[in-house]
Amino acid sequence: MTTPLLELENLHTFFYTDAGVARAVDGVSFAVGVGETVGVVGESGCGKSVTALSILRLVRPPGRIEPGSVMRFEGKDLMALDEREMQHVRGNRIAMVFQEPMTALNPVFTIGDQIGEVARVHAGMNKRDALAKAVEMLKLVGIPAPEQRAGEYPHQLSGGMRQRVVIAMALVMNPALVIADEPTTALDVTIQAQILELLADLTRRLGTSVLLITHDLGVVAENCTRVIVMYAGEVVEEASTSDLFARAHHPYTEGLLGAMPRVGGEKDRLATIPGTVPPPTNWPKGCRFRDRCPYAWERCETEHPPLYQIGGGHTSRCHLAEEPERRQHPHPPLAAQRGATAA
Amino acid sequence: MTTSARADGSPLLAVRDLTKHFPIKRGIFGRVDGAVRAVDGVTFDVAPGETLALVGESGCGKSTTGRAILRLIEPTSGSVHFDGQDVLALDAADLRKLRRRMQIVFQDPFSSLNPRMSIGAIVREGLTIHHLAEGSAADNRVRQLLEEVGLRSEYATRYPHEFSGGQRQRVGIARALSVEPSFIVCDEPVSALDVSVQAQVVNLLQDLQRERGLAYLFIAHDLSVVEHIADRVAVMYLGHVVELAPVEMLYGEPIMPYTQALLSAVPAPEPGVKRERILLAGDVPSPANPPSGCVFHPRCQHPARDAACAKIVPPLEEKAPGHWAACIKQPPTAVSWEDQRAAGATNQPEFFLPRAALHRSA
Numbered sequence: 001m002t003t004p005l006l007e008l009e010n011l012h013t014f015f016y017t018d019a020g021v022a023r024a025v026d027g028v029s030f031a032v033g034v035g036e037t038v039g040v041v042g043e044s045g046c047g048k049s050v051t052a053l054s055i056l057r058l059v060r061p062p063g064r065i066e067p068g069s070v071m072r073f074e075g076k077d078l079m080a081l082d083e084r085e086m087q088h089v090r091g092n093r094i095a096m097v098f099q100e101p102m103t104a105l106n107p108v109f110t111i112g113d114q115i116g117e118v119a120r121v122h123a124g125m126n127k128r129d130a131l132a133k134a135v136e137m138l139k140l141v142g143i144p145a146p147e148q149r150a151g152e153y154p155h156q157l158s159g160g161m162r163q164r165v166v167i168a169m170a171l172v173m174n175p176a177l178v179i180a181d182e183p184t185t186a187l188d189v190t191i192q193a194q195i196l197e198l199l200a201d202l203t204r205r206l207g208t209s210v211l212l213i214t215h216d217l218g219v220v221a222e223n224c225t226r227v228i229v230m231y232a233g234e235v236v237e238e239a240s241t242s243d244l245f246a247r248a249h250h251p252y253t254e255g256l257l258g259a260m261p262r263v264g265g266e267k268d269r270l271a272t273i274p275g276t277v278p279p280p281t282n283w284p285k286g287c288r289f290r291d292r293c294p295y296a297w298e299r300c301e302t303e304h305p306p307l308y309q310i311g312g313g314h315t316s317r318c319h320l321a322e323e324p325e326r327r328q329h330p331h332p333p334l335a336a337q338r339g340a341t342a343a
Numbered sequence: 344m345t346t347s348a349r350a351d352g353s354p355l356l357a358v359r360d361l362t363k364h365f366p367i368k369r370g371i372f373g374r375v376d377g378a379v380r381a382v383d384g385v386t387f388d389v390a391p392g393e394t395l396a397l398v399g400e401s402g403c404g405k406s407t408t409g410r411a412i413l414r415l416i417e418p419t420s421g422s423v424h425f426d427g428q429d430v431l432a433l434d435a436a437d438l439r440k441l442r443r444r445m446q447i448v449f450q451d452p453f454s455s456l457n458p459r460m461s462i463g464a465i466v467r468e469g470l471t472i473h474h475l476a477e478g479s480a481a482d483n484r485v486r487q488l489l490e491e492v493g494l495r496s497e498y499a500t501r502y503p504h505e506f507s508g509g510q511r512q513r514v515g516i517a518r519a520l521s522v523e524p525s526f527i528v529c530d531e532p533v534s535a536l537d538v539s540v541q542a543q544v545v546n547l548l549q550d551l552q553r554e555r556g557l558a559y560l561f562i563a564h565d566l567s568v569v570e571h572i573a574d575r576v577a578v579m580y581l582g583h584v585v586e587l588a589p590v591e592m593l594y595g596e597p598i599m600p601y602t603q604a605l606l607s608a609v610p611a612p613e614p615g616v617k618r619e620r621i622l623l624a625g626d627v628p629s630p631a632n633p634p635s636g637c638v639f640h641p642r643c644q645h646p647a648r649d650a651a652c653a654k655i656v657p658p659l660e661e662k663a664p665g666h667w668a669a670c671i672k673q674p675p676t677a678v679s680w681e682d683q684r685a686a687g688a689t690n691q692p693e694f695f696l697p698r699a700a701l702h703r704s705a
């Protein structure tokens with residue numbers, strides 16, 4: 001990795017609900033280097049999006065970033081900033097691209113106004129300069145007839161166009177880091193290809209780092225240099241993309257890769273991961289994946305696995321790192337033996 | 344079993360020239376001013392026990408087609424025959440009887456289950472309506488169905504909100520199976536699910552098909568899932584079927600330039616392999632005002648594309664045995680060169696298959 005731009009250490013974000021304390025992000029540490037595109041993958045409920053919101057300190061009550069969590073960005077301690085300083089970071093230095101472009105845009109303002117607003121608020125531009133900036137940004141993200149489009153409202157644009165507008169908004173201040181939370185999930189596959197191409201091209205040209213949150217391993221394979229796999233509020237595996245696809249270590253990663261149908265792949269029965277993610281109010285002790293794991297043994301019941309170093313910057317939160325011979329003896333996971341898991 | 348191959352080899356479902364236009368109303372008097380041509384002359388068959396996938400991007404008319412076949416929305420014109428019966432001619436009572444044989448599983452497992460009904464009651468409803476079982480016999484059947492789709496029978500007394508997305512989709516499948524259909528429209532049944540759960544539901548659908556000889560119309564936009572589950576695939580664009588072929592042929596040698604672009608856009612889950620992409624220019628045109636001639640021509644990347652493509656509506660024709668495509672520039676075509684030239688053609692048809700469209704390494 002290059003010089004770290006963002007470093008998370010032991011990030012804990014909990015939600016204090018009537019059903020108990022939901023430990024949505026439970027001790028997450030990772031770093032993003034300058035100019036690097038890092039993927040974060042995992043199923044819904046594993047803590048990906050809450051991690052993203054925590055970095056921007058956008059977690060609202062009953063959620064709370066717990067004391068002791070460390071987030072360093074460009075050498076600054078994000079936790080120590082007051083709200084005004086934090087606002088300066090948001091938009092100026094870190095920008096976010098959301099999944100649903102329609103809800104990220106305000107339906108009653110023109111897109112020129114909305115992109116321009118970023119320049120007005122963060123760079124103190126006047127209205128005319130801000131509009132010119134908006135047109136320039138629309139041109140940058142490949143929207144045809146940008147002068148005319150700037151005067152249109154979000155509903156007049158297609159889904160792919162709207163996502164381009166959201167990306168344009170994110171890049172107005174030339175941020176050092178863009179957090180993209182499932183930026184193409186709501187889009188069709190041909191549009192997805194366009195948007196990812198655009199994001200890759202812009203970050204190459206501008207030297208922006210990207211934290212790309214997705215559930216699609218295909219998207220990760222093509223766009224990211226490194227991958228972080230999250231499960232049940234924790235990082236369970238981290239590796240370079242090529243390492244992860246060639247030598248997945250954690251049984252959860254192995255399961256995700258096996259469950260993915262591939263165009264041109266074998267047409268065997270798809271591998272599945274039986275059961276579902278446990279509720280965040282009640283993570284199992286020991287290994288959180290053990291009920292769904294085909295290798296789990298007694299040790300996994302009681303001993304919570306640390307992130308083991310398995311060489312070359314590849315880490316895995318699985319006791320198999322110490323007892324690799326157990327991989328030779330898979331068995332039906334507990335969740336499969338129980339039939340479908342409890343709701 | 345009711346769904347064993349029909350003796351005369353005729354299809355279970357025959358859809359001919361199906362059309363659904365939604366009128367566009369303007370002004371306070373609702374004056375009709377044009378129409379959204381959501382489905383515009385769709386023709387295909389589904390054989391007993393077969394999975395035909397209907398793929399395409401949002402707005403291409405695939406879901407509308409599925410619903411029009413079941414008459415959940417009334418088609419504008421065309422015909423639908425199921426097991427020899429003319430579906431569009433049936434009155435309400437006969438249609439209800441037919442629905443026993445034709446079922447649907449919806450995309451969104453959250454909005455398709457009544458939150459005020461227990462899982463048991465949801466699955467039981469069909470049994471009651473069609474007088475298939477009552478009292479304790481019905482209770483037993485519900486328990487049996489839940490177990491068949493991989494849910495515990497004790498769950499019958501629970502409510503939808505207590506279940507995850509994948510489990511709700513299993514309930515939706517149990518509900519469809521309760522009336523013992525021979526044909527199920529699966530409308531994006533796994534799109535809302537995580538990949539591991541998606542694999543569970545795909546496997547379940549395949550197991551049920553094997554055990555019961557079910558035929559599926561599998562509507563989806565995810566081309567990797569489709570390749571996995573389908574026997575044949577129909578590709579839709581702007582209300583038209585533009586290509587229809589057995590799955591190996593469609594993925595091995597896509598003919599229609601739109602299918603080629605669609606396949607090239609699927610991310611390859613192999614790091615380091617940067618796929619070549621056919622990047623389509625612009626957006627899908629509005630189905631209220633579709634392009635003339637071939638509806639795909641404004642975005643087409645075929646090197647022989649010319650003025651004739653904007654004039655001649657390409658027929659869906661058999662380019663190779665079993666492989667149908669609508670393109671006058673991909674030979675062989677029944678649209679003669681004279682006719683093409685009369686429409687302003689300058690380029691002879693010439694077979695085009697870019698490498699970017701292929702996923703299997705040659």
